[in-house]
Amino acid sequence: MESVTADYHPQDLKTQDLQVNSSGDMIKAQPNASVGVVSCTHDSVTMKHIVTSAPQNCPIMVTKNHAACVSMQRERPKVGVGVFVLSDCHPHCVLVGKRKSSSGEGKYGLPGGHQEFGESWVECGEREVEEETGLRMTGTRFSAVLNVVIPDENYHYVEFFVQGHVDTQHGSEPINVEPDKCDGWEWVDWDTFLPLDTVFEPLKVIREQGFNPFQ
Ligand SMILES: Nc1nc2c(ncn2[C@H]2C[C@H](O)[C@@H](COP(=O)(O)OP(=O)(O)OP(=O)(O)O)O2)c(=O)[nH]1
Numbered sequence: 001m002e003s004v005t006a007d008y009h010p011q012d013l014k015t016q017d018l019q020v021n022s023s024g025d026m027i028k029a030q031p032n033a034s035v036g037v038v039s040c041t042h043d044s045v046t047m048k049h050i051v052t053s054a055p056q057n058c059p060i061m062v063t064k065n066h067a068a069c070v071s072m073q074r075e076r077p078k079v080g081v082g083v084f085v086l087s088d089c090h091p092h093c094v095l096v097g098k099r100k101s102s103s104g105e106g107k108y109g110l111p112g113g114h115q116e117f118g119e120s121w122v123e124c125g126e127r128e129v130e131e132e133t134g135l136r137m138t139g140t141r142f143s144a145v146l147n148v149v150i151p152d153e154n155y156h157y158v159e160f161f162v163q164g165h166v167d168t169q170h171g172s173e174p175i176n177v178e179p180d181k182c183d184g185w186e187w188v189d190w191d192t193f194l195p196l197d198t199v200f201e202p203l204k205v206i207r208e209q210g211f212n213p214f215q
Pocket residue numbers: 079080081082083101103109110111112113114115128157159181200202203
């Protein structure tokens with residue numbers, strides 16, 4: 001099912017017209033106490049959908065055939081896990097890769113990903129490291145947590161950081177297992193590190209806060 005997105009700006013509701021998206025589907029909204037009414041017009045058929053109020057910039061999903069026409073959700077923060085991968089072969093370095101995914105594209109981030117249902121942070125971190133680099137970890141433990149909110153990008157992650165060492169019994173150098181997601185992995189010295197404008201926001205923030213995985 002093809003879908004398009006638009007932004008819902010509660011304060012704009014007085015203007016009636018919310019947005020006309022690129023594929024020509026008309027999205028209108030009007031205030032109705034604490035709920036909004038979104039009208040969607042596809043192929044000359046207009047349907048109204050009552051939606052609850054949502055935070056600013058909350059996306060509205062509008063599908064082509066009206067089925068589930070508006071699934072406007074109150075968005076909740078997502079949980080990400082970033083892993084400080086340390087190695088005896090590269091003292092005082094952490095493993096970073098230039099990201100190709102939409103969030104933080106072109107910036108250096110740690111191996112990691114989204115926590116899956118039922119996983120611990122450590123399990124998530126170890127799984128992501130193996131999926132992305134082929135490396136196995138040992139002695140992995142919690143290291144820090146951040147609440148990262150970037151309103152302009154509709155980004156809110158509770159970001160857990162874990163750290164551990166490469167289990168060299170199963171290989172000691174990373175492979176770029178997901179070249180569609182990462183340009184390649186590099187060991188970077190934590191003291192000299194990288195220019196912060198080249199670093200993915202959560203990693204940048206934790207570094208600026210003085211966190212040190214070697215202490
Ligand atoms: N990988 C990684 N994720 C981070 C970091 N800081 C915050 N995150 C948050 C934001 C990311 O969108 C989210 C999930 O990480 P990725 O985008 O790398 O996930 P991945 O493409 O592996 O997705 P998946 O877990 O397979 O859905 O975790 C970091 O330094 N590295």
